[in-house]
Amino acid sequence: MFSYCADPDTLSGLTWLSCYLTTGKHMAFYVSFGTVLLLLAITAPTALLFGFGGAAAARARFFPLRWVGKAYISVVRGVPDIAFFLFFVIALDQGFEWLRHKVKCPDWDQPIRQGSDFVVCDAAKLPLGNAAQWVHETYGFFLAVLTFAIVFGAFAANVLFGAMRAVPHAQLETAEAYGMTQRQTFWRILVPQMWVYALPGLSNLWMVLIKATPLLFLLGVEDIVYWARELGGTKTPRFTDYPHGDWRMWYFLVLLIFYLAFTRVSEVVLDRVMKKLTHGQATAGGEAQRKAA
Amino acid sequence: MKNILLGTAAIALSASMAFAGSHGDVVRMGTEGAYPPFNFINDAGEVDGFERELGDELCARAELTCEWVTNEWDSIIPNLVSGNYDTIIAGMSITDERDEVIDFTQNYTQPDPSAYLAKNGMAVDLEGGVIAAQAGTIQASHVAASGATLLEFASPEETIAAVRDGEADAVLADRAFLTPIAEEDPELEFYGDLVLIGGGVGMGLRESDGELRAKFDAAIQSMKDDGSLNALIEKWEIGETF
Numbered sequence: 001m002f003s004y005c006a007d008p009d010t011l012s013g014l015t016w017l018s019c020y021l022t023t024g025k026h027m028a029f030y031v032s033f034g035t036v037l038l039l040l041a042i043t044a045p046t047a048l049l050f051g052f053g054g055a056a057a058a059r060a061r062f063f064p065l066r067w068v069g070k071a072y073i074s075v076v077r078g079v080p081d082i083a084f085f086l087f088f089v090i091a092l093d094q095g096f097e098w099l100r101h102k103v104k105c106p107d108w109d110q111p112i113r114q115g116s117d118f119v120v121c122d123a124a125k126l127p128l129g130n131a132a133q134w135v136h137e138t139y140g141f142f143l144a145v146l147t148f149a150i151v152f153g154a155f156a157a158n159v160l161f162g163a164m165r166a167v168p169h170a171q172l173e174t175a176e177a178y179g180m181t182q183r184q185t186f187w188r189i190l191v192p193q194m195w196v197y198a199l200p201g202l203s204n205l206w207m208v209l210i211k212a213t214p215l216l217f218l219l220g221v222e223d224i225v226y227w228a229r230e231l232g233g234t235k236t237p238r239f240t241d242y243p244h245g246d247w248r249m250w251y252f253l254v255l256l257i258f259y260l261a262f263t264r265v266s267e268v269v270l271d272r273v274m275k276k277l278t279h280g281q282a283t284a285g286g287e288a289q290r291k292a293a
Numbered sequence: 294m295k296n297i298l299l300g301t302a303a304i305a306l307s308a309s310m311a312f313a314g315s316h317g318d319v320v321r322m323g324t325e326g327a328y329p330p331f332n333f334i335n336d337a338g339e340v341d342g343f344e345r346e347l348g349d350e351l352c353a354r355a356e357l358t359c360e361w362v363t364n365e366w367d368s369i370i371p372n373l374v375s376g377n378y379d380t381i382i383a384g385m386s387i388t389d390e391r392d393e394v395i396d397f398t399q400n401y402t403q404p405d406p407s408a409y410l411a412k413n414g415m416a417v418d419l420e421g422g423v424i425a426a427q428a429g430t431i432q433a434s435h436v437a438a439s440g441a442t443l444l445e446f447a448s449p450e451e452t453i454a455a456v457r458d459g460e461a462d463a464v465l466a467d468r469a470f471l472t473p474i475a476e477e478d479p480e481l482e483f484y485g486d487l488v489l490i491g492g493g494v495g496m497g498l499r500e501s502d503g504e505l506r507a508k509f510d511a512a513i514q515s516m517k518d519d520g521s522l523n524a525l526i527e528k529w530e531i532g533e534t535f
Contacts, residue, residue, distance in 0.1 A: 025337065086371075090372075097376075114501045115500055116500075117500055119376075230334060233450040238473050239341075
């Protein structure tokens with residue numbers, strides 16, 4: 001990066017450190033912080049959407065839909081996360097490929113399962129076998145987003161389901177008395193009021209999600225924990241210009257600070273949101289706000 | 294403005310896709326990137342080491358375009374059979390157990406003896422003590438069979454750290470991997486006799502991929518014949534030459 005970095009053996013102290021911290025490998029480490037933040041930024045709303053869908057389905061009057069919603073909530077919540085991440089992602093990927101295979105190569109005569117191998121025609125591969133590396137990485141990333149969204153969506157669905165039932169029944173009856181249809185009651189009365197009951201549960205989920213990102217590496221996405229482990233490991237002079245001992249503790253310390261800071265920021269933001277949502281609500285918090293005003 | 298941005302993004306995307314389409318057969322090489330001198334991530338963040346040079350040369354000889362991917366050791370075989378990459382080139386010893394699930398090319402290193410590494414002057418009970426090894430390796434099965442308490446770790450780095458911390462009495466791993474560590478660290482030294490396990494290191498491929506295997510097999514043979522493989526083995530100090 002800097003011109004004086006050409007010969008690291010001659011450097012010492014801060015100049016050495018400045019060169020060390022700007023190697024290509026460290027750049028990849030810094031970028032992975034962005035990856036994790038991006039993953040959270042995409043996953044959280046998607047999971048919320050899954051959760052909303054699941055909760056709405058679970059309280060539907062049409063019973064097959066209700067069963068689907070309830071089954072989704074209880075099955076996904078019951079399966080251990082790690083099993084989901086190891087098995088489900090590969091299954092999901094193979095499922096997509098199987099569908100594409102059926103559509104794109106109808107006259108393929110070999111079996112798809114050959115022993116332990118999963119063989120589909122070249123045109124059905126996802127992403128295509130000759131796609132660039134970044135396409136593979138992006139695909140892996142979105143597979144990760146989808147898996148996280150499905151898992152956390154089920155928990156969010158349960159929270160939202162509970163929150164929908166916590167909205168005072170008198171509110172819904174009043175809406176009906178005003179002549180609102182069922183749909184209008186749902187969107188205008190129930191949904192705006194349920195968030196205040198859902199937020200404590202959802203904020204818990206968010207905190208767990210922040211810390212669940214190291215599961216990414218199981219999916220081949222190189223996240224901050226992977227890089228911290230890789231960079232902190234002992235480096236012998238034969239394989240690097242910047243040999244050092246076991247520095248994993250320092251790298252993990254950086255992660256600790258990152259996660260703590262991120263948690264703190266989340267808490268502050270969630271507190272603000274809570275204050276806003278409580279405003280005018282028939283809850284203890286809302287009552288306190290009214291008295292203070 | 295938004296439209297212009299979207300437009301350029303679309304053009305860039307289609308251009309890169311056209312490019313991706315034009316370079317034909319890409320073979321994705323899966324490796325661990327944490328096992329020097331076989332494979333590791335260099336300062337620039339790229340895969341480097343004996344297998345990187347070997348793999349690039351093999352691809353050149355077999356006229357294939359190759360791309361390098363890293364994957365955790367634990368899930369390196371499942372990801373191969375499900376098609377996330379096409380080869381495993383990760384210092385993987387050829388064993389009967391693995392051969393049931395995947396296929397191997399001929400070996401490109403001699404069967405390299407494994408060795409125990411322990412702290413200086415420690416008396417280690419190799420058959421009753423605590424021995425560290427990387428999970429899912431031939432060394433791990435050897436320790437489990439020897440009667441010692443096996444301490445498994447996901448990455449090679451952690452097995453060494455366990456010996457440094459005193460969590461394990463010794464670590465069993467390929468000698469080529471341990472040699473640079475023993476040389477650099479005055480506190481660690483080889484202990485006991487060498488252990489002869491494994492049938493040399495080969496490239497792993499899906500069993501249904503016979504054609505690709507034949508190509509790599511031929512390329513390895515040609516490198517054995519003209520001595521360039523030996524030169525690489527000597528350069529990276531992998532062990533015995535052919």
